[in-house]
Amino acid sequence: METRRLGQMQPSSIGMGGAWWHARSEQETIAAIEKALELGITFFDTYPGQNEERWGKALSGSRRETIYLQAKVSSLVPGESRSDHSADSTRHSVESSLKALRTEYLDSVLIHGYDHLSDLEQRSDIVDPLAPGNALDALVRLKDQGLIRHIGIGARSAEVQCRAMETGQIEIGLTYLEYNLLTQAATESIFPLAKKWGVDLILASPLAMGLLTGDEPDPEDEICKIGEPPRAAAMWRWCRDREINIRHLALQYCLAAPIDGIVLPGQASIEQVEDSCQGVAAEIPLEIWRAFKAEFGVL
Numbered sequence: 001m002e003t004r005r006l007g008q009m010q011p012s013s014i015g016m017g018g019a020w021w022h023a024r025s026e027q028e029t030i031a032a033i034e035k036a037l038e039l040g041i042t043f044f045d046t047y048p049g050q051n052e053e054r055w056g057k058a059l060s061g062s063r064r065e066t067i068y069l070q071a072k073v074s075s076l077v078p079g080e081s082r083s084d085h086s087a088d089s090t091r092h093s094v095e096s097s098l099k100a101l102r103t104e105y106l107d108s109v110l111i112h113g114y115d116h117l118s119d120l121e122q123r124s125d126i127v128d129p130l131a132p133g134n135a136l137d138a139l140v141r142l143k144d145q146g147l148i149r150h151i152g153i154g155a156r157s158a159e160v161q162c163r164a165m166e167t168g169q170i171e172i173g174l175t176y177l178e179y180n181l182l183t184q185a186a187t188e189s190i191f192p193l194a195k196k197w198g199v200d201l202i203l204a205s206p207l208a209m210g211l212l213t214g215d216e217p218d219p220e221d222e223i224c225k226i227g228e229p230p231r232a233a234a235m236w237r238w239c240r241d242r243e244i245n246i247r248h249l250a251l252q253y254c255l256a257a258p259i260d261g262i263v264l265p266g267q268a269s270i271e272q273v274e275d276s277c278q279g280v281a282a283e284i285p286l287e288i289w290r291a292f293k294a295e296f297g298v299l
Contacts, residue, residue, distance in 0.1 A: 018052075024268070094109060094147060111135050115155050155175070206254040212236075212250040
């Protein structure tokens with residue numbers, strides 16, 4: 001599989017994400033990781049509290065130096081509706097991930113759970129991860145200690161991405177639902193910011209969180225997720241009528257984005273891991289892209 005630049009890393013062009021594996025058994029998760037490795041995936045994205053021990057069991061030992069591990073701080077506090085981005089909780093989260101993943105260092109750690117500026121404006125109980133003495137400062141210290149190698153931000157909002165990048169400490173930005181076949185909002189916001197600050201990007205959710213998986217999409221769900229007039233159903237019908245795999249089309253569209261970075265599909269089964277790798281290698285004729293552009297105006 002082709003590799004791409006991501007900070008100082010050179011991972012596979014797509015990664016395997018850990019967001020949707022909580023409902024799978026340990027055996028199923030490890031089998032999917034084994035399959036990902038077999039197919040050339042070298043970038044693995046995990047979540048605190050989402051069975052990181054299983055990922056550590058599969059990826060530790062001699063394999064560790066051949067792959068890249070990404071963790072996050074902080075997911076929602078168990079039993080609460082907020083994220084804890086205090087320095088103490090950030091360090092504890094990283095240390096817990098290191099232990100669970102059976103590794104002495106993490107290749108990247110993303111500040112997670114701070115999606116919109118309004119999160120801080122509307123909720124006095126949310127800790128600002130970028131304020132002095134909180135999550136970002138803790139991650140800088142952990143990087144100085146050699147426990148992490150890259151610091152990043154995972155957020156949908158361009159305003160949050162901008163605020164984080166302006167600190168000069170962010171090397172990786174993860175964005176989701178802002179660049180796919182349904183919307184290219186990131187081209188006017190996050191992409192220019194990343195170029196300005198020298199930040200490489202991870203494009204997550206290339207299948208738009210279920211809207212481009214090949215199942216008939218729900219327009220109301222699309223409005224909720226994308227916030228634009230729904231087009232997914234029309235794209236689904238267009239691809240169905242021409243026997244085109246919409247998942248592969250969506251994945252390759254993101255892989256062709258004008259950025260430095262990788263794509264992170266939200267696989268949730270070994271079959272989806274296999275399908276995403278097939279999507280990378282699938283041959284989609286140029287005339288299909290031209291016809292799709294003519295129909296939907298997607299550049």
